Amino acid sequence: MLQVGQLNQYYGSSHTLRGVSLSLEQGQCLALLGRNGVGKTTLLKCLMGVLPVAKGHVSLEGCDITKLKPHERAALGIAYVPQGREIFARLTVEENLMMGMATKSARKASTIRDEVYELFPVLKEMLHRRGGDLSGGQQQQLAIARALLADPKLIILDEPTEGIQPSIIKDIERVIRLLRQRGDIAILLCEQYFDFAHALADKFVVLSRGEVVASGSQEQMDHEDVKRHLAV
Ligand SMILES: Nc1ncnc2c1ncn2[C@@H]1O[C@H](COP(=O)(O)OP(=O)(O)OP(=O)(O)O)[C@@H](O)[C@H]1O
Numbered sequence: 001m002l003q004v005g006q007l008n009q010y011y012g013s014s015h016t017l018r019g020v021s022l023s024l025e026q027g028q029c030l031a032l033l034g035r036n037g038v039g040k041t042t043l044l045k046c047l048m049g050v051l052p053v054a055k056g057h058v059s060l061e062g063c064d065i066t067k068l069k070p071h072e073r074a075a076l077g078i079a080y081v082p083q084g085r086e087i088f089a090r091l092t093v094e095e096n097l098m099m100g101m102a103t104k105s106a107r108k109a110s111t112i113r114d115e116v117y118e119l120f121p122v123l124k125e126m127l128h129r130r131g132g133d134l135s136g137g138q139q140q141q142l143a144i145a146r147a148l149l150a151d152p153k154l155i156i157l158d159e160p161t162e163g164i165q166p167s168i169i170k171d172i173e174r175v176i177r178l179l180r181q182r183g184d185i186a187i188l189l190c191e192q193y194f195d196f197a198h199a200l201a202d203k204f205v206v207l208s209r210g211e212v213v214a215s216g217s218q219e220q221m222d223h224e225d226v227k228r229h230l231a232v
Contacts (some may be wrong), residue, residue: 101113101150116149
């Protein structure tokens with residue numbers, strides 16, 4: 001459903017992505033791995049249309065979206081949970097969630113909302129708290145929940161475990177596993193934490209200095225080889 005072909009991106013004269021290609025099918029989880037600064041976030045921003053690409057193409061369900069704006073990609077079913085979460089700190093949890101449903105009819109929205117409360121019961125308890133008053137882990141859950149409320153075909157998660165306490169990492173892992181089992185959504189999971197990615201991914205791509213240096217199925221995800229690429 002997602003095809004990325006020979007993507008190149010520059011920040012000024014710095015060549016940040018060098019011919020990156022990958023593909024992802026509905027119901028699959030792809031782990032995008034690599035150490036700090038190799039271009040993972042840049043790639044995700046290019047997929048969401050937040051950054052332009054210099055060369056290459058991105059297609060979703062056979063439709064070329066390379067030149068589309070972020071809101072057009074969102075309307076086609078891509079949801080993006082950025083690194084740092086970017087929730088609205090002054091809005092309540094409920095208002096943050098409603099932002100994710102801006103395009104839904106009231107009836108559909110309430111059904112989706114029930115599903116999200118099942119996935120993240122803690123959010124139901126905190127509906128009237130301000131987003132900025134939640135812990136980092138709860139904010140991450142809120143950001144994922146808000147993205148899911150748009151009912152996406154593809155969800156892009158940029159380092160959801162970064163700075164999060166282990167008990168909430170387990171909750172997030174459980175949610176990603178449930179989404180994968182549902183089979184109607186593709187998951188692009190950017191991670192530095194090998195064990196988390198290994199437990200969830202069907203396939204993986206490792207980036208180093210803007211290039212794909214390893215890729216394959218979960219079974220081919222050789223611990224030592226991949227960890228070598230992740231080690232500082
Ligand atoms: N707006 C920008 N302008 C110029 N260079 C940038 C910009 N954003 C990122 N870079 C550089 O591009 C390279 C790739 O950055 P990117 O954030 O994509 O890496 P990353 O793999 O996501 O790392 P991290 O895990 O730290 O987020 C880095 O060298 C970074 O310093």
